[in-house]
Amino acid sequence: MNFAHGELYMLGAYAGIAVIGVTQSFWVALVVAPLLVGVVGAVTEVATLRPLYRREPLYGLILTFGLALVFREAVRQIWGGDMRRILPPITGSTPLLGMTYPNYRLFLLGASSVLLLAIWLFFTQTRAGIVVRAAVQDAEMLDGLGVDVRRVFTLTFAGSAALAALAGLLLAPVFTVYPQMGVEMILLAFIVVILGGMGSMGGSVVAAVVIGLTQSLFSLWMNPQRVAIAIFGIMIVVLVVRPRGFFGREGVLE
Amino acid sequence: MKRLTWLAPLLAVALAVALAQPAASQQKVVKIGDLGSKVGVFEGYGKYQSMGIQLAVEEINGKGGVLGHRIEVIAEDDDTKPAPAIRKAEKLILQDGVKLLIGAVSSGSTMAIMDVTKKHKTIHWNSVSCAEFMRTTKFHKYYFSNQPDSRQQATGLAKYILDKMGKKVYIFYTDYAMGQSDGRQFKTALEKLGGEVVGVAGAPLDTKDFSPWFGAINQSSPDVLFLAFAGTDSLRLMTQLHSFGMTKKYKLAGIDCFLLQQDLPAIAEPMEGFVQLNHFSAYNPDPNMQAFNQKFKKKFGVDANIAAGAYDAVYFWKAAVEKAGSFDPDKVSAAHEGLCIDKTHIGRQCIRKEDHQVVMDMHLYRVEKGKNLPIARDRRQGRDRRGHGGPGSAEGLHLGDQEEELAARWTISSRSCCRSSCTASSSGPRWGCWPWA
Structure with a gap:
């Protein structure tokens, strides 16, 4: 890391x-x-x-x-x-x-x-x-x-x-x-990596697409500032239900 | 005793040096504080505020200062945040002992330091921030402003938007004191005149990517996009709106401090047709305006802009101090009320007693090829600006004398709104005036 x-x-x-x-x-x-x-x-x-x-x-x-x-x-x-x-x-x-x-x-x-x-x-x-x-x-x-x-x-x-x-x-x-531009990007990058699963490249791609789509679709109905909170919400749910992320190997975060 | 004899020549020299100092340094000094954003999202405004103050102070010192005191400026940066602004304001007042505080740039900071200037009884001038709370809920007797606030701009500009640009307006604002205040006041003003506000949204200060907001704007299909942003936010927003084809799709209007003239040439194409109500433009042919701009340009090598209103603030304070005959804050505050100064860039300016707001004329401007040009034709100069239609230009501006008459009506003076009228014209609990105002 x-x-x-x-x-x-x-x-x-x-x-x-x-x-x-x-x-x-x-x-x-x-x-x-x-x-x-x-x-x-x-x-x-x-x-x-x-x-x-x-x-x-x-x-x-x-x-x-x-x-x-x-x-x-x-x-x-x-x-x-x-x-x-x-x-x-x-x-x-x-x-x-x-x-x-x-x-x-x-x-x-x-x-x-x-x-x-x-x-x-x-x-x-x-x-x-x-x-x-x-x-x-x-x-x-x-x-x-x-x-x-x-x-x-x-x-x-x-x-x-x-x-x-x-x-x-x-x-x-x-x-x-x-x-400061790196600080803002690294946070999103961490979310994507954790969601996708540590060590899985395909997982990161899927997670990035999920985050991107969530961001653009939801901002049609609600203020994009709240969407940013929703993304953290998704991360919390995934970490509680499936800590290894979408495609992560067992044992890295579990 | 003998041990001290060697000290005598030393003392003599020291005394001689002290006496030989030029007379100027023996003149008494009065300090004034210049507080604002010197770096970051609003640095343009902060730098021009400092330049305005510097120009006025040099002129005044050249003519003998104020009440025989030479003015000394102490500048501080507030990081565009309220907490450092309070610290710096306290430093300026308590440590440096400033008799006048000018600032800040961001409305959030200005509101915060109003508590400080009230507590320590310090004359406080604001010539950049435009949230309306300074004139209403935060108001105190030592506070003065020559920046037309959100409510005053809304009262003037809303009519032009609806008459000349379109009935359906989307309001997009920067989500802190200034933008929220602009959003609220323009919504109220537009709806009162029969316009339809099809959407309102705020993006945080210093947003990097505005595209997540664009979907909602396009969906509500407005005629006019009203933008309440400032500084580098405006720069980024316009670049992004333009790349998504939205600057051509909608007519554009916004607040007076949206972008400084200095930034316009770089994004001339996205800004084409942008309309605002403003008290200064380097491209206004008015002789007073040009005289001030030439003076500013001679000193700094660049055109002045609205942040240079700080120049007038120093002169108002000087006039009030001389009228009061002392630096006592209560006397100086009282002397400010009703005070007028002539031959400023916008002609005569007077301080209204009720809310310490400077009453002055404002003009409608439209950006054409990177220049903020007055919409109204100026007969004295024989200048004709008609027919320069950019995408945002109104179809109706091809009239002769009638145009001038209309322009005169839109040349709204700040008289059209004051603190007392606020409660009377309240319309709706959320977007109207605040009940305690």
């Missing part, structure tokens, strides 16, 4: 601003910013998380919580606390089923589907993906089989940092960029 994941998402957006400032291109930033944040992720993992792997998981939690604060305040020092905007690279909107929908959001729909598919293929079809899963399941065994587990962990952390950064930059034109 990484409490600083939301801050890596936020760093992605700010790195995007920096890259766009130099190259004037959103698409270049979409490639370069995640790589930059991936490097930040790798350095962070080697310097801070690696010494803690043999201790209790609680140490890691507290560390990442602290890292989140450090990242947030560092960004505030560098870029200031005010909101910044990234203009969407795709403008205009499309009439869709009786309403108008922004083209950029349609692009996001496509981009996230492609990303999801790519991640799924990586974990199920490639050797590297299988090694990562094995490292999570039994690191000692993998070590015994001659795989450099430390390198696997570093690369995984860097990869996930880059993915978070990519998400942050993709969503920046919609939500705008500010130091």
